[in-house]
Amino acid sequence: MNRRHFLQRNAAVLSASSIAVAQPDAPTATQAQQDPPEVISRYANTKLPTGLARTTTTLAPYTGTWGYAQAAHLLRRSLFGPTRSEILTAAGSTLTSVLNGLLTAPATAPDPPLNVSATDTSVPIGTTWTAQVFDQSFEGVRRASLRDWWLGLLLNQNTTLVEKMTLFWHNHFVVEFGDINDARMGYEYVRLLRQHALGNFRQLTKDVTVTPAILRYLNGNQSTGGAPNENYGRELLELFTVGKGPLIGTGNYTNYTEADVQAAAKVLTGWRDLSTPPVGSYFTASRHDTTTKVFSSAFGGASITSAGATEYQNLINLIFQQGETARFIVRKLYRWFVYYLIDAQVETDIIQPLATLLIQNNYDIAPVLRTLLSSEHFFDTLNVGCLIKSPLDFTVGMLRQMQVVFPTSGNLTAQYVMWDYINGLANVQQQTLGDPPNVAGWAAYYQTPQFHELWINAVTLPRRNQVTDLFISTGYTRSGVKIVIDVLALAQSLPAATASDCNLLIDEFVRLMLPISLTANQVDFLKNTLLPGLPDFEWTVEWQQYLAAPTNTAKKAAVTTKLQAMLRALMGLAEYHLS
Numbered sequence: 001m002n003r004r005h006f007l008q009r010n011a012a013v014l015s016a017s018s019i020a021v022a023q024p025d026a027p028t029a030t031q032a033q034q035d036p037p038e039v040i041s042r043y044a045n046t047k048l049p050t051g052l053a054r055t056t057t058t059l060a061p062y063t064g065t066w067g068y069a070q071a072a073h074l075l076r077r078s079l080f081g082p083t084r085s086e087i088l089t090a091a092g093s094t095l096t097s098v099l100n101g102l103l104t105a106p107a108t109a110p111d112p113p114l115n116v117s118a119t120d121t122s123v124p125i126g127t128t129w130t131a132q133v134f135d136q137s138f139e140g141v142r143r144a145s146l147r148d149w150w151l152g153l154l155l156n157q158n159t160t161l162v163e164k165m166t167l168f169w170h171n172h173f174v175v176e177f178g179d180i181n182d183a184r185m186g187y188e189y190v191r192l193l194r195q196h197a198l199g200n201f202r203q204l205t206k207d208v209t210v211t212p213a214i215l216r217y218l219n220g221n222q223s224t225g226g227a228p229n230e231n232y233g234r235e236l237l238e239l240f241t242v243g244k245g246p247l248i249g250t251g252n253y254t255n256y257t258e259a260d261v262q263a264a265a266k267v268l269t270g271w272r273d274l275s276t277p278p279v280g281s282y283f284t285a286s287r288h289d290t291t292t293k294v295f296s297s298a299f300g301g302a303s304i305t306s307a308g309a310t311e312y313q314n315l316i317n318l319i320f321q322q323g324e325t326a327r328f329i330v331r332k333l334y335r336w337f338v339y340y341l342i343d344a345q346v347e348t349d350i351i352q353p354l355a356t357l358l359i360q361n362n363y364d365i366a367p368v369l370r371t372l373l374s375s376e377h378f379f380d381t382l383n384v385g386c387l388i389k390s391p392l393d394f395t396v397g398m399l400r401q402m403q404v405v406f407p408t409s410g411n412l413t414a415q416y417v418m419w420d421y422i423n424g425l426a427n428v429q430q431q432t433l434g435d436p437p438n439v440a441g442w443a444a445y446y447q448t449p450q451f452h453e454l455w456i457n458a459v460t461l462p463r464r465n466q467v468t469d470l471f472i473s474t475g476y477t478r479s480g481v482k483i484v485i486d487v488l489a490l491a492q493s494l495p496a497a498t499a500s501d502c503n504l505l506i507d508e509f510v511r512l513m514l515p516i517s518l519t520a521n522q523v524d525f526l527k528n529t530l531l532p533g534l535p536d537f538e539w540t541v542e543w544q545q546y547l548a549a550p551t552n553t554a555k556k557a558a559v560t561t562k563l564q565a566m567l568r569a570l571m572g573l574a575e576y577h578l579s
Contacts, residue, residue: 053345057377059353064379067091068511071098073384074373076515076579077337078102078161080154081397084493084512090159095374102161102373103366105198112187113149116416117141126412130187131277142183147433148419150190151426154396155406155419161369165197166190167392168336170434171441172329173208173240175217177434182216184279186434189213201329202320202363205240209312210281212273218439223269225289233264235439241319243328255324256298263293267304267315283309298322320363326355330368332445337369338378339386340451350377385515387579388452390444391429391460394577395422395467401512402485402567403493404471414481421476421483425467429460456577468571472564487563488556491543502530502539509567514575522573530566 071090075082090098112128120138123129157163177186196204215221223229237256245254270288274280290306304314361367407414444452475484491499498504546555
C-alpha cells in the first residue's frame with residue numbers, strides 16, 4: 001500500500017473536499033485483489049500481510065538531507081500542527097538537537113484546571129476545584145473545565161513530545177471521564193500520564209493500576225477476595241501489556257489464558273478509590289485474596305504469594321518479564337508515529353530491535369522513541385504523508401499553523417469558552433478528549449483493515465470541511481470575543497518578498513500545511529483561486545497597494561478575499577488530511 005492509497009480508495013468520499021481538483025482513478029478490481037489481506041483479529045498484536053514488504057528501510061540512523069521538509073515531517077508526527085516558526089527553528093538545527101528537545105519534558109507541570117463557572121460555588125472563579133469535595137451538582141462544569149484545560153495544553157504545547165505521548169497513553173490506558181463521574185479523579189489520571197509521558201512504561205503501568213480513575217473505570221474498587229472482579233486483570237493482559245496472541249483454545253490465547261486472568265484478578269483484590277480530598281487509592285487487607293496465585297505456562301508457571309499492598313507490583317514485574325510486553329507496546333508506538341501496516345519486514349527490522357532496546361533500557365520509552373524517530377525508516381519517503389490526521393491533529397493543528405489568537409488568561413472565562421468550543425469541534429469529528437469510545441481506545445489505532453482511514457467517513461468529512469470554512473471566513477464569536485484565521489496577519493508574517501510574490505506565497509503555505517508535494521495542476525488551481533483569470537503581477541500590485549494603505553477598506557478587502565479563497569481551496573484538498 002503506497003502513501004496515496006487512501007486517496008485512491010476513498011476518492012468518492014474525498015471528492016467533496018477536493019474542490020475542482022481531479023481525483024486519482026479508483027483502483028481496478030485487479031488492483032483491489034492485490035491489496036494485502038488482513039490476517040488477524042481486532043485486538044491482535046500485529047498485522048502481517050502476505051506478499052512483498054512495503055518498505056525495506058531499517059532502524060539505521062538517518063543520514064540524508066536535513067532541512068525544512070525533514071523537520072516538518074518529524075514535527076508533524078511529534079506535535080499537534082507545528083507552526084512555521086517551529087519548523088524553521090528545527091530545520092536550522094540538527095536532527096539530534098531537535099530530538100533532544102522533543103524528548104525533554106518541561107521543567108514544571110502545568111497549573112491545574114480552573115473554575116470558570118458560577119455554577120460551581122465550591123471555589124471562586126479563577127481557582128482550581130481539583131482538591132474540593134465531590135459534588136454531583138458541580139460535576140458537569142468541572143468535567144468541562146478539565147477537558148478545556150487539556151485542550152489548552154495542546155494548543156499551547158512546547159516543542160516536546162509530552163502532549164502527543166500523553167494522548168498516546170490516554171488511548172492506551174483508557175478511562176472515560178463520563179463513566180468515572182469524578183473530574184478530580186480524571187485530573188489525577190491526566191496528571192499521571194503527563195508525568196510519565198516520556199518515562200518508564202513499567203512504572204506507569206504500576207501507578208496506573210492503582211490510580212483512582214482506573215480503579216473506578218474497570219471495577220477494581222469492587223474487587224474482593226470473595227468475589228474477584230476480572231475486568232482490570234483482563235484488560236491489563238489483553239490491551240495494556242502482553243496482548244492476546246493467536247487463539248489456541250476456548251478463551252485461551254498464546255500470551256495468556258483464562259486462568260491467568262483469574263489469577264491476576266485475585267492479585268488485584270483489596271484496592272479501593274478514595275473520593276475524599278485529596279483523591280487517591282488505598283488498600284484494605286480484609287478485602288484481599290491471600291491465596292497463592294498460580295499462572296500458566298505462558299508465564300513459566302510462576303506463582304505469586306500474598307504480599308498485601310505491594311502484591312500488584314509483583315504481578316506487573318512478572319508481566320514485564322515477558323518479551324511480548326515490549327513488542328506489544330512498540331507496535332502501538334509504531335502505529336502512532338509511523339504507519340498502521342506492520343508487515344514481516346517491519347516486524348523483523350523495526351519492531352523486534354526496538355523491543356529489545358526497550359528491554360535493555362529497563363522499559364524507559366525515550367530511547368525507543370529516539371531510535372525510531374531518527375531512523376532511515378521514519379524518514380523513508382513512503383512513511384511521509386501516509387497517516388490521516390486524527391480530529392485533534394486536524395483541528396488543533398489547523399488553529400496552531402494558522403496562528404489563530406485565543407483569549408489570554410486575562411480573560412479566563414472567554415479562554416475556557418473558546419477551548420470548550422474547539423473540544424466540541426473535535427467531538428463531532430468523533431474524537432473527544434477524556435472519552436474514547438471504549439476501553440480499547442479509538443478504533444483508528446486498532447481496527448483492521450482500515451485503521452486511521454476510519455477518521456474519514458460520510459459524517460466526519462463534512463464536519464472537517466465546515467471547521468476550515470468557518471475559520472477561514474467569519475470565525476467563531478462568543479460574548480464579544482472572536483477566534484478566526486487572520487489571513488492578512490498570516491501573509492505579513494512571511495518574508496516581504498514571499499508575501500508579495502503569488503508563486504512564493506502559495507509554495508510557502510503548501511509546504512507548511514501539506515506533507516507531500518502537489519501536482520502542477522493542483523498548484524495552478526490554487527493560483528487560479530488567488531488570481532481568478534489574472535496575471536501573476538496583479539497579486540504583487542494589489543498586495544503592495546494594501547501595504548501602502550492598510551486602512552483602505554477596498555484595498556484590504558481585495559487581498560483578504562483572495563487569500564481566503566486560496567487557503568480555503570488548499571484546506572479543501574484531500575492531501576490536507578494527511579500527516
